[in-house]
Amino acid sequence: xxxxxxxxxxxxxxxxxxxxxxxxxxxxxxxxxxxxxxxxxxxxxxxxxxxxxxxxxxxxxxxxxxxxxxxxxxxxxxxxxxxxxxxxxxxxxxxxxxxxxxxxxxxxxxxxxxxxxxxxxxxxxxxxxxxxxxxxxxxxxxxxxxxxxxxxxxxxxxxxxxxxxxxxxxxxxxxxxxxxxxxxxxxxxxxxxxxxxxxxxxxxxxxxxxxxxxxxxxxxxxxxxxxxxxxxxxxxxxxxxxxxxxxxxxxxxxxxxxxxxxxxxxxxxxxxxxxxxxxxxxxxxxxxxxxxxxxxxxxxxxxxxxxxxxxxxxxxxxxxxxxxxxxxxxxxxxxxxxxxxx
Numbered sequence: 585x586x587x588x589x590x591x592x593x594x595x596x597x598x599x600x601x602x603x604x605x606x607x608x609x610x611x612x613x614x615x616x617x618x619x620x621x622x623x624x625x626x627x628x629x630x631x632x633x634x635x636x637x638x639x640x641x642x643x644x645x646x647x648x649x650x651x652x653x654x655x656x657x658x659x660x661x662x663x664x665x666x667x668x669x670x671x672x673x674x675x676x677x678x679x680x681x682x683x684x685x686x687x688x689x690x691x692x693x694x695x696x697x698x699x700x701x702x703x704x705x706x707x708x709x710x711x712x713x714x715x716x717x718x719x720x721x722x723x724x725x726x727x728x729x730x731x732x733x734x735x736x737x738x739x740x741x742x743x744x745x746x747x748x749x750x751x752x753x754x755x756x757x758x759x760x761x762x763x764x765x766x767x768x769x770x771x772x773x774x775x776x777x778x779x780x781x782x783x784x785x786x787x788x789x790x791x792x793x794x795x796x797x798x799x800x801x802x803x804x805x806x807x808x809x810x811x812x813x814x815x816x817x818x819x820x821x822x823x824x825x826x827x828x829x830x831x832x833x834x835x836x837x838x839x840x841x842x843x844x845x846x847x848x849x850x851x852x853x854x855x856x857x858x859x860x861x862x863x864x865x866x867x868x869x870x871x872x873x874x875x876x877x878x879x880x881x882x883x884x885x886x887x888x889x890x891x892x893x894x895x896x897x898x899x900x901x902x903x904x905x906x907x908x909x910x911x912x913x914x915x916x917x918x919x920x921x922x923x924x925x926x
């Protein structure tokens with residue numbers, strides 16, 4: 585039942601950003617998943633936006649760390665410190681009663697990583713911690729009827745992973761998780777520009793290029809873009825013009841792997857649920873859902889209806905937020921964990 589005075593938290597720890605939702609308030613924090621640490625003493629200098637500002641501008645004894653890589657926890661200790669500081673920044677330790685916390689994680693996260701995340705949440709003052717798989721959270725955030733006896737398909741394309749799941753009766757029937765997401769597409773663009781034009785660009789520039797003219801399917805109207813980088817021959821700054829079809833070629837392999845994961849998931853789905861999906865279609869969530877032409881490409885390759893969820897960037901945390909505001913109703917799709925359990 586919904587608590588009108590609740591202060592419970594839902595947290596989406598992403599490869600690129602960490603987002604926190606507080607019950608009855610909505611999203612209260614959305615910051616980069618970056619930590620700056622002083623290697624002399626191990627102290628955290630900053631996290632989130634402040635840490636991102638320091639990237640590339642620090643002395644040798646201060647390093648910037650992204651504790652999640654490809655959707656999984658690459659640095660347990662740093663991830664714990666980051667989560668604890670984010671929770672404390674939204675007041676988890678100043679509350680009169682400890683909050684219940686739901687943490688959304690990719691399906692590829694191991695039991696050891698679950699434990700590290702839970703310990704960090706308890707250290708920051710959580711009363712009880714629930715772990716929720718991101719595809720389920722994204723489906724709820726997208727408004728899909730996850731508790732009904734019908735098939736729903738969610739494709740959550742994040743920074744580090746793409747999670748594909750078919751859901752029915754409050755559970756994941758079949759799923760796939762691949763380590764291809766927005767970061768991998770950006771890296772593909774960097775490699776393509778380097779090999780094709782002998783020009784070195786940064787991943788942030790590649791991301792801007794992807795968002796401006798990148799697409800998964802040829803669009804009716806397209807335009808080229810100019811990009812600046814370092815000429816690998818002369819070492820000097822250089823501008824070049826890149827066409828949309830070149831960006832499309834750069835990310836083609838990543839898009840093909842996402843489509844293959846969707847088709848594999850459909851192959852393993854029971855026939856009755858496939859019939860539901862042919863009517864209800866595929867719903868896209870995550871930042872990758874905003875890639876131009878992706879719905880059209882998926883319709884072309886799967887023959888199924890495809891739509892983008894409302895607010896795809898925050899579908900996961902909004903879904904976990906709905907759960908944190910309705911714990912009793914949605915307990916069947918959560919995994920409870922008490923502080924003393926192993």
